[in-house]
Amino acid sequence: MLASIPSASLLGVEGHPIDVEVHVGAGLPGVTVVGLPDTSCRESRDRAKAAFGSVGHRWPPQKVTVNLAPSGMRKNGGALDLAMAVGVLVASGGLPADAVAGLGFLGQLGLDGAIRRFPGVVPLVDAMQTTGVVVPTECAREAALVGRHVVRPVAHLQELLAALRGDEPWPVPPDPLPRSDRRHELDLADVRGHPVARLALEVAAAGAHHLLLVGPPGSGKTMLARRLVGLLPDLDQAGALEATRAHSAAGVALPADGLVRRPPLRAPHHSASLVSLVGGGTSLLRPGEASLAHAGVLFLDELAEFKADALDALRQPLEEGVVRVSRARAAVSYPARFLLVGAMNPCPCGEGRSGACRCSDGARARYARRLSGPLLDRFDLRLDVARPDAGDLLSGARGESSADVA
Ligand SMILES: Nc1ncnc2c1ncn2[C@@H]1O[C@H](COP(=O)(O)OP(=O)(O)OP(=O)(O)O)[C@@H](O)[C@H]1O
Ligand SMILES: [Mg+2]
Ligand SMILES: [Zn+2]
Structure with a gap:
């Protein structure tokens, strides 16, 4: 039969x-x-x-x-x-x-x-x-x-x-969970000083401009970059479904009520492989970080440490908003329209400024070559982050909160 x-x-x-x-x-x-x-x-x-x-x-x-x-x-x-x-x-x-x-x-x-x-x-x-x-x-x-x-x-x-067989009734579906509006995102209020950087985050968020933060260790690059996503508005229904689809297909945990309503923040480690960054793989064609960041922020901290081939592979999604992967039997495309935020030190020793920098010319040149020009060109805004004033750090005054800025 x-x-x-x-x-x-x-x-x-x-x-x-x-x-x-x-x-x-x-x-x-x-x-x-x-x-x-x-x-x-x-x-x-x-x-x-x-x-x-x-x-x-x-x-x-x-x-x-x-x-x-x-x-x-x-x-x-x-x-x-x-x-x-x-x-x-x-x-x-x-x-x-x-x-x-x-x-x-x-x-x-x-x-x-x-x-x-x-x-x-x-x-x-x-x-x-x-x-x-x-x-x-x-x-x-x-x-x-x-x-x-x-x-x-x-x-x-x-x-x-x-x-x-009709022996038992169908089990009752569970009630939908109440929609959780609580934001777990980090707040800009934690950042002391940095008026210029705050403005840059606002401009990047409002205009969807890719942002590169360059500064010495401890200047607050990581702290600032992680707070950009809090300035973005909630996703609309279509965006929420697209983001949920990507998360769901990658097997990533979804929020309690099942729908990704806030723009996601993805911050892959610099040891990430090309496949984990843009997706693909041999048998299971999985979406990568670029697609998980769809409608949100892809934050590449320590940008200069990323593998060159992995960074190169980001150029396509940056241009087209999608990742295309093709295999003998299948060609798939994943949505991957994200706001790119990079953070890096200005040079290997991190100090950058002439006088403070202890790097040899050769080391500085090698460092600059690590990032291919075409990727650097993708950043619309470049912000030099200096260590904040001791005064600002000690003042205890909290900055304006993300909610107020957004
Ligand atoms: N403006 C600031 N307001 C409050 N805390 C700050 C500020 N800047 C730096 N800090 C503190 O300094 C720590 C280091 O900052 P962060 O990790 O963001 O620096 P970084 O620029 O990313 O440094 P690295 O290059 O070493 O990664 C943070 O954990 C934070 O607590
Ligand atoms: Mg850092
Ligand atoms: Zn240096």
Whole structure:
């Protein structure tokens, strides 16, 4: 018998609808998965098989063929387990086909039959064209953000079967969490003095200008840069969904209410690889820091210490607002429109000013070469940050707060 179960697979930060077609019929017992599955899809097969045992169901002792349609696209099995298990149940006569009508299935299976969360809930649910979507209970709130489906949360395969057979009612979705407006962001009020730097932050925030801070150690570059994001306004609904999609696809923890409403601040360490910075990777095409910073701030502290190839790779997103990654079977683009903030010392010893600087000419020249001109050209504003006056630091007067400035 044949069953076709709607599900979805992630390509970059976008979900694509997939039909999991399952045929159970005569032939040597075994499972074949076709339709460009990646290795994680084969694991789906093994997990589905093990989970069957846990709910007291016999895996059909027949030839099981799973086809993932459309066949042209490389599939990632992150959320396909559940559709595969349900498909085998329907195709082997364990569930009537009308029990699953109008439903799509997204979920990873544990060997014990537990239905577990997977990366990319928002984009995957968004790709589903069914009225109802069955998701792991842990993901139900995220799934509800899309707002177009009846969300059916389940925690275990047993629970799912009971609901599909009509033995038990569907579990009730959890209440949406109250929207948390509290800003956890650092406040400009902590910064003493630095009137010029404050103005520069304001200008950068208002005009979306990339900002480079140059100054000696301890002058407050890191402190100032981390406070820029607090001056940006809340994201609009479209921006919030885009940012949430990128976070969701990368498997990064979302805020309590599930939606990224504040512009994100990402500050990757200077040892970050090209892939972690711009995204990509061999099998799973994941978004990188540049996309996680979409609609927010990408802060590169100690800019001169970053790997040259990683910095070079940022030039494309800086120009186009997207990262494009292509592989033999797939080309994806991730949104990556961010405000770039860099911080660096003026020279290797950090002092910069003639007289104070202890660097050799050679060392200074090597340092300058570390940053390719084209990247430096991307900064619209360059701010020389001097150590604040001892007087300002000691005065105890707090500066104007971020809320007042924004
Ligand atoms: N204007 C300021 N107001 C209050 N505290 C300050 C100010 N400037 C510096 N500080 C204090 O000095 C510390 C060092 O500042 P910060 O780390 O921002 O300097 P930096 O310029 O990034 O230095 P480095 O080049 O070593 O990274 C901060 O933790 C902060 O407590
Ligand atoms: Mg610093
Ligand atoms: Zn120096």
